[in-house]
Each structure stands twice: as structure tokens, then as C-alpha cells.
Amino acid sequence: MEAFTTHTGIGVPLRRSNVDTDQIIPAVYLKRVTKTGFDDGLFNAWRTNDPDFVLNRPAYKNGSVLVAGPDFGTGSSREHAVWALRDYGFKAVLSSRFADIFRGNAGKQGLVAGILSEDDLEQLWKILEQEPGTEVTVDLENRQAHAGEATFRFEVDDYTRWRLMEGLDDIGLTLRYEQDITDFEAKRPAWMPKTLPARNAETA
Amino acid sequence: MxxxxxxxxxxxxxxxxxxxxxxxxxxxxxxxxxxxxxxxxxxxxxxxxxxxxxxxxxxxxxxxxxxxxxxxxxxxxxxxxxxxxxxxxxxxxxxxxxxxxxxxxxxxxxxxxxxxxxxxxxxxxxxxxxxxxxxxxxxxxxxxxxxxxxxxxxxxxxxxxxxxxxxxxxxxxxxxxxxxxxxxxxxxxxxxxxxxxxxxxxxxxxxxxxxxxxxxxxxxxxxxxxxxxxxxxxxxxxxxxxxxxxxxxxxxxxxxxxxxxxxxxxxxxxxxxxxxxVHIDADDLEPFVTWGTNPGQGLPLSASVPAPEDFTDDNARTAAENALEYMDLVPGTPLKEIKVDTVFMGSCTNGRIEDLRAFASVLEGREKNPDVRVLVVPGSARVRVQAEQEGLDQIFLDFGAEWRQAGCSMCLGMNPDQLAPGERAASTSNRNFEGRQGKGGRTHLVSPVVAAATAVRGTLSSPSDLGVPTAPSDLQPVA
CATH class of the missing domain: 3.30.499.10 (Aconitase, domain 3)
Structure with missing residues (x-):
């Protein structure tokens, strides 16, 4: 994973709440077995059917900082939603509230999911709408977003911020504690569920 | 502790x-x-x-x-x-x-x-x-x-x-x-x-x-x-x-x-x-149905389609506007007057044997509305076998429903079971997001018994609308 410190790019105001992961990438794009190449699925229905959709407007088309309404990323757990945003070129999403699974997935793929207050979200939207193409600088170290003259503070938890800034792989971090896992397993009761050897209604 | x-x-x-x-x-x-x-x-x-x-x-x-x-x-x-x-x-x-x-x-x-x-x-x-x-x-x-x-x-x-x-x-x-x-x-x-x-x-x-x-x-x-x-x-x-x-x-x-x-x-x-x-009183609950494009946009079935002005919160109002447009609904329309094209019975929410029994208990002896397509999909191959042992499949087939093999089916648009653009469904699944059941498809989330009553009447309906009161024991087997 690439380390993230600061990023500057065009801010995209997505004035919608409850943008669920089916809107971010419809299920039909989930059939691939690769981890890249999902950009064409991003917001597919809106990009296809709505000429006024923000990413269809030339000033925002090359945006890389998405500024979205509350409850962004609700619904399905599909990590493809993060892959699609990443593949399109987004480096950060700012919103006043994220769905938990989405936020976790973002952190694992180097996509910053920063939480703004509702007032700041409204202000940032206005800046980006008044001057389409305005760049937003996302400063992860100081947890600040700058747009025009304004500066907004966003929240990212300490652990996620550290991992993003270091570009660390989660599995590698966990494997430092392999002995703890082995010790834990030794104490588990024998009757805990085991899928192997396989049993079913006929063999039970 | x-x-x-x-x-x-x-x-x-x-x-x-x-x-x-x-x-x-x-x-x-x-x-x-x-x-x-x-x-x-x-x-x-x-x-x-x-x-x-x-x-x-x-x-x-x-x-x-x-x-x-x-x-x-x-x-x-x-x-x-x-x-x-x-x-x-x-x-x-x-x-x-x-x-x-x-x-x-x-x-x-x-x-x-x-x-x-x-x-x-x-x-x-x-x-x-x-x-x-x-x-x-x-x-x-x-x-x-x-x-x-x-x-x-x-x-x-x-x-x-x-x-x-x-x-x-x-x-x-x-x-x-x-x-x-x-x-x-x-x-x-x-x-x-x-x-x-x-x-x-x-x-x-x-x-x-x-x-x-x-x-x-x-x-x-x-x-x-x-x-x-x-x-x-x-x-x-x-x-x-x-x-x-x-x-x-x-x-x-x-x-x-x-x-x-x-x-x-x-x-x-x-x-x-x-x-x-959070506290909820079960005595006050009625059959529920969603009218919008997220599962929180739901109302008792006896209510009418809300108007965006009913919502004081800006985000909720905008969400309602978008939802009504997508769902092609007019504020004030009684929910029970909404006609559906398809009834989907299944999914990880309601695809278990008891769900199929409840669905069958309402259908049995009744006739399907001729304009409605009914898809019954067991949650697993074993549920299918059990339903067939209990004779539920015959009730579904006699009613005019399609009796399918197990899977996620029409809950999400990933397999051949999908809504056509503009098609409206009463669905026992879990998500009414835009395009969830197929591009342009419109979803109303309901319980199995509401899905069944809807299949009979052709509009969103509760079992009590069928005239014959259904005993609670039929609808909620196993206490």
C-alpha cells in the first residue's frame, strides 16, 4: 500500500445523502476476479443516465477528492466500492458520516475517509459549487482539508492515520502476534464449530 | 460481572x-x-x-x-x-x-x-x-x-x-x-x-x-x-x-x-x-412497507406515500424527492393502491422454511392476480427439499408462482433473476436501493405474508385485506 501524507486535487461536491455501495458500484460489476479495473463501474447509473451528474461535468471530471453527504457507503460490504473510487482516481472521500464497513475497507486500500462536521461539509460544498474545479488539499498528518481560503478539520482515527501514513500492510502487522494467536487457539473448547471433517444431514 | x-x-x-x-x-x-x-x-x-x-x-x-x-x-x-x-x-x-x-x-x-x-x-x-x-x-x-x-x-x-x-x-x-x-x-x-x-x-x-x-x-x-x-x-x-x-x-x-x-x-x-x-411496542406495530430507495424509508401499510415537505431535515427531504422520482410515486397515494408487477419471495432475510410456510399459508386456496409474476426461491437446496416434502411447492405451483432452485436470486442484480427497467416489485429481501434488483427496477420491501397478500390482490396488501382473518399461529409458527 502506498503511503499517504498529503494530496491535492479537484474537489467533487456530491450533494446526496445515503449513497449506498450499490450506487457506488452496481452488483453487475462485481463479477470480476481481479482487484483493479473497476473505474468504469463507479456511480455507473448516474454517470450513464444523468447528464448533470457531478462527474459528467467537465470541471469535476478529473476530481480526486470526493465530498459526499452523510451516510456514505451504506449497504453491501463490497470492497469493490473502494476499488472503483480508487481506480477512478479518488484519493480521499470527505463526508459527515460513513458506513462502518466502507470506512474500514477504505483504510485498507489507502483511500482516506475523513469525517467533517455537517456545517463544514455544507461550507465545503458551497466553495466547490461556486468555483467548480477548486482544488482541495487533504493533509492527513494534520487532519486538515484546505479549499480556497478555508481550512476544515476532519477526523480519522489514530490507528488508521498511522497505517495510511506508513503504508503498512495489515496482515504483516498481525503476524507479529502469531504466538498470541497460537496460545489463544490452544485454550479454545473442543466443541467450537469445525467445518472439517465435513458433516451434513446424511452423515451426521 | x-x-x-x-x-x-x-x-x-x-x-x-x-x-x-x-x-x-x-x-x-x-x-x-x-x-x-x-x-x-x-x-x-x-x-x-x-x-x-x-x-x-x-x-x-x-x-x-x-x-x-x-x-x-x-x-x-x-x-x-x-x-x-x-x-x-x-x-x-x-x-x-x-x-x-x-x-x-x-x-x-x-x-x-x-x-x-x-x-x-x-x-x-x-x-x-x-x-x-x-x-x-x-x-x-x-x-x-x-x-x-x-x-x-x-x-x-x-x-x-x-x-x-x-x-x-x-x-x-x-x-x-x-x-x-x-x-x-x-x-x-x-x-x-x-x-x-x-x-x-x-x-x-x-x-x-x-x-x-x-x-x-x-x-x-x-x-x-x-x-x-x-x-x-x-x-x-x-x-x-x-x-x-x-x-x-x-x-x-x-x-x-x-x-x-x-x-x-x-x-x-x-x-x-x-x-x-430504543424502545418499540409490538402491540402498536402494523405490517410495514418501504416506499423509497433506502430501507429507512418505510411506513405502515395503511399509510400514504409521503410528500418531501413532510420531512424537516434537508437531507431527508432531498432523499425523499429523489426516491419519489425514482419510484415514480405521487405523494398522498395510499400505499395499498400501489400496483406491483412482481412478487419476490426469498433471500437471506426471508428464504427459510418458516418463511415459505407463512407465504404458502396465505396463498393456499386463493388465486394469483393475473398481472403479477411470482417468484419463490428457497434460501438453500435443503430448504427446497423440505418445502417439497411438506407439499409447499404444490401450493406455489397451483397458485401460479414459479418455484426455483436455491440462491440469492432477485435480491440483487447479479444473476438472471432481475427486474426490468420500470418494473415494480414487492420483495421479501432486504434492500430497496436504486437498481438493486435490476437496473431501473423499483422495490418495496415487505414481509412474506404481505408479499403473499400482494400476489393475490395485485396491489400492496396485508393478509387482513383478503377478508379472511389469518390466525396468528399460521403466520408465526413456533413460539
Whole structure:
């Protein structure tokens, strides 16, 4: 994973709440077995059917900082939603509230999911709408977003911020504690569920 | 020891407490896999030269992409076939147990786990699917994860996690006839909103919950994610033990006794404090239906389509405007006058045997509205077999419904079962998002008995609209 410190790019105001992961990438794009190449699925229905959709407007088309309404990323757990945003070129999403699974997935793929207050979200939207193409600088170290003259503070938890800034792989971090896992397993009761050897209604 | 159910299960799975803002490392007892969210995880293992740590704690099944007719023929859609083939190849290469299309234990992951007795009280269950919350009905801590986390669990059998907050949802009283578990959860989501549960594990408690069967409890926990919650849980009790006992992977003999003794401790202490509490009175509930494009946009079936002006919050008003446009609904229209084209009976929310029985109990002896297409899809191959042994299939076929093979089917637009653009469905599934059931399709979420009454009348209807009162025992078998 690439380390993230600061990023500057065009801010995209997505004035919608409850943008669920089916809107971010419809299920039909989930059939691939690769981890890249999902950009064409991003917001597919809106990009296809709505000429006024923000990413269809030339000033925002090359945006890389998405500024979205509350409850962004609700619904399905599909990590493809993060892959699609990443593949399109987004480096950060700012919103006043994220769905938990989405936020976790973002952190694992180097996509910053920063939480703004509702007032700041409204202000940032206005800046980006008044001057389409305005760049937003996302400063992860100081947890600040700058747009025009304004500066907004966003929240990212300490652990996620550290991992993003270091570009660390989660599995590698966990494997430092392999002995703890082995010790834990030794104490588990024998009757805990085991899928192997396989049993079913006929063999039970 | 004071503590909530969720905190107890969490505490019993901490491999290592996080220090200095680091998350806890939590042990995962069971991981369920399916074809959509696993290929990149297996690929990650391969790239890093890692092997799954515990093959005996993994189970794979095919569900999202699988067709529900002609399952003996090759899957027509090439990308679907690739995904299924990839899962089969990965399962073989890594040695993961898999139940493929045509196998008696194939079906929706969240139906198969409980059916095999792998889902037990007090365990941790994960799956790359948000409806993993279903398994919380057993008092398990069960939640959906992303593909990177699937890989993490394969490699380490753990996940680094920050503790969740806890919310008690107490449902007191008694449900009226024709009102079911589905109506409880739709009412909960309408009350707390699609983001109301964010960061929380919900614990459903109270008299009305205790009286529910395991199937009803699974319906409720299944949709916890639609309120934004990480998980939903219900403390295990005699109903739970009775359901688990004797299943293929359930503990036996002395193990059973030891397990039950432990499981009885899995309840929130009387002096436990929750971070939030919500109360709902079951006596006041009516059959519920969604009118919009998120599961929180729901109302009692006797209500009318709301107007955007009814909402004071700016975001809710805009969301309502967008939803009404997409759903092609006019404010003030009584919900019961909305005509539907399709009725979908199935999914991990309502695809279990009891759901099919409830659906059949309303259909039996009645005639289908000629303009409505009815699709009945069992949640697993075994549910299908059991339904056929009970003669339910004949009731569906006599009624004019299509009786299909097991899978996720029309719950999501990934397999051939989809709505056409503009088509309107009453669906027993869990999501009414734009395009969820097919591009341009319109979804109203309902319970199985409302779906059945709707199939008879052709407009959104409750069983009581059919004139003949249905006994509560028919609608909610098993107390």
C-alpha cells in the first residue's frame, strides 16, 4: 500500500445523502476476479443516465477528492466500492458520516475517509459549487482539508492515520502476534464449530 | 460481572488487547466464503505465498451469481461462470470445504451456516457479505467484512478491530396477527434511520423478541446492517438451543452439556449499561412497507406515500424527492393502491422454511392476480427439499408462482433473476436501493405474508385485506 501524507486535487461536491455501495458500484460489476479495473463501474447509473451528474461535468471530471453527504457507503460490504473510487482516481472521500464497513475497507486500500462536521461539509460544498474545479488539499498528518481560503478539520482515527501514513500492510502487522494467536487457539473448547471433517444431514 | 452480551462475546475472543490506540486483535471462529468477495482474497494469499491458517474454520458456498433455473447446464453468463469457477478452483487449491451448485448443502451462506449447525451461540462469524449479521440471532457476534479482511482472516484467523458501541433495542408486547419479524425490523430502521446504528452492535430484547422463532430472529438480525449497525444480536435461550441441537456440526454428548452451560451465561447482565437504548411496542406495530430507495424509508401499510415537505431535515427531504422520482410515486397515494408487477419471495432475510410456510399459508386456496409474476426461491437446496416434502411447492405451483432452485436470486442484480427497467416489485429481501434488483427496477420491501397478500390482490396488501382473518399461529409458527 502506498503511503499517504498529503494530496491535492479537484474537489467533487456530491450533494446526496445515503449513497449506498450499490450506487457506488452496481452488483453487475462485481463479477470480476481481479482487484483493479473497476473505474468504469463507479456511480455507473448516474454517470450513464444523468447528464448533470457531478462527474459528467467537465470541471469535476478529473476530481480526486470526493465530498459526499452523510451516510456514505451504506449497504453491501463490497470492497469493490473502494476499488472503483480508487481506480477512478479518488484519493480521499470527505463526508459527515460513513458506513462502518466502507470506512474500514477504505483504510485498507489507502483511500482516506475523513469525517467533517455537517456545517463544514455544507461550507465545503458551497466553495466547490461556486468555483467548480477548486482544488482541495487533504493533509492527513494534520487532519486538515484546505479549499480556497478555508481550512476544515476532519477526523480519522489514530490507528488508521498511522497505517495510511506508513503504508503498512495489515496482515504483516498481525503476524507479529502469531504466538498470541497460537496460545489463544490452544485454550479454545473442543466443541467450537469445525467445518472439517465435513458433516451434513446424511452423515451426521 | 457486569457487561452486555456483545461485550462478553468480544471479551472471550480478544487475542491481544490493543495499546495506544491500536485496535484489539479478535479471534474469528468461523468464516463463510462465497464467489463474489473471495477471489481477490485468495489471490492475495497466493501473491504473498501465504496459506490459510485454519481450513477447519472456513466454509464456501455459491449463491450470489448462481441461476435458479437450469442449474444442470453451464452458467450462461460468462463472467458469472468465471467467478464460480474461480471459487471452485481456489477451494480445491487451498483445501477449503465447498458446497457447489447441485449439492444438497448449497445455498445462501447465511442460510447454510445455521442449517449445518456451524452457527452457534457465542462464536464470532465473518463473511464478505454485510448480511452476516444474520448469525447474531444465535447470540453470535457476526458481521460483514471487506475482501482485504477476508484475506486477513484466511491468513491469521483474526481481525484487528476497535470495540463497537452497544445499543439495546427492546421490543415489548405482543405482535398482532399478520405482523411479523420483518415488520419489527422495518419499523426499527424507519425509527433510527439507515445510519442510526453506525458504530453499534444492536441487541434485540424484550418479550416480542423472546417469542420469535429462530427464523424470525434471523430476519431481524439480518437487517441490522440496513440501520448501519455492525451487527445485531439476540441472547440465546431454549429456542436457540432447540434449533441447534442435533444439527450436523452441533456439539454432542458431554460437549453439548458443556456448551449449553456456557451459552446460558451469554446474556446482558441486569446492571449492564448500553451506549444507547430504543424502545418499540409490538402491540402498536402494523405490517410495514418501504416506499423509497433506502430501507429507512418505510411506513405502515395503511399509510400514504409521503410528500418531501413532510420531512424537516434537508437531507431527508432531498432523499425523499429523489426516491419519489425514482419510484415514480405521487405523494398522498395510499400505499395499498400501489400496483406491483412482481412478487419476490426469498433471500437471506426471508428464504427459510418458516418463511415459505407463512407465504404458502396465505396463498393456499386463493388465486394469483393475473398481472403479477411470482417468484419463490428457497434460501438453500435443503430448504427446497423440505418445502417439497411438506407439499409447499404444490401450493406455489397451483397458485401460479414459479418455484426455483436455491440462491440469492432477485435480491440483487447479479444473476438472471432481475427486474426490468420500470418494473415494480414487492420483495421479501432486504434492500430497496436504486437498481438493486435490476437496473431501473423499483422495490418495496415487505414481509412474506404481505408479499403473499400482494400476489393475490395485485396491489400492496396485508393478509387482513383478503377478508379472511389469518390466525396468528399460521403466520408465526413456533413460539
Amino acid at each position: 457486569a457487561g452486555t452480551l456483545a461485550e462478553k462475546v468480544w471479551a472471550d475472543h480478544v487475542v491481544r488487547r490493543g495499546e495506544n490506540g491500536e485496535p484489539d486483535l479478535l479471534y474469528i471462529d468461523l468464516q463463510l466464503l462465497h464467489e463474489v468477495t473471495s477471489p481477490q482474497a485468495f489471490d492475495g494469499l497466493r501473491q504473498e505465498g501465504r496459506a490459510p491458517r485454519r481450513l477447519d474454520q472456513q466454509l464456501a458456498t455459491e449463491d450470489h451469481n448462481t441461476p435458479t433455473i437450469d442449474i444442470d447446464k453451464p452458467i450462461a453468463d460468462i463472467t458469472s461462470r468465471t467467478q464460480i469457477d474461480t471459487l471452485r478452483r481456489n477451494a480445491e487449491e487451498f483445501g477449503v470445504r465447498i458446497h457447489s451448485l447441485g449439492d444438497l448443502d448449497q445455498g445462501i451462506v447465511h442460510v447454510v451456516g445455521p442449517q449445518l449447525g456451524l452457527t452457534m451461540p457465542g462464536i464470532t462469524v465473518v463473511c464478505g457479505d454485510s448480511h452476516t449479521s444474520t448469525h447474531g440471532a444465535f447470540g453470535a457476534l457476526a458481521f460483514g467484512i471487506g475482501t482485504s479482511e477476508v484475506e486477513h482472516v484466511l491468513a491469521t484467523q483474526t481481525l484487528p478491530l476497535t470495540p463497537f458501541k452497544t445499543m439495546a433495542i427492546t421490543v415489548d408486547g405482543t405482535l398482532k396477527p399478520g405482523v411479523t419479524a420483518k415488520d419489527i425490523i422495518l419499523a426499527v430502521i424507519a425509527k433510527i434511520g439507515t445510519g442510526g446504528g453506525a458504530g453499534y452492535v444492536l441487541e434485540y430484547r424484550g418479550e416480542a423478541i423472546r417469542k420469535l422463532s429462530m427464523e424470525g430472529r434471523m430476519t431481524i438480525c439480518n437487517m441490522s446492517i440496513e440501520a448501519g449497525a455492525r451487527a445485531g444480536m439476540i441472547a440465546p435461550d431454549e429456542t436457540t438451543f432447540e434449533y441447534v441441537q442435533g444439527r450436523p456440526h452441533a456439539p454432542r454428548g458431554a460437549d453439548w452439556d458443556e456448551a449449553v452451560e456456557y451459552w446460558r451465561t451469554l446474556r446482558s447482565e441486569d446492571d449492564a449499561t448500553f451506549d444507547a437504548e
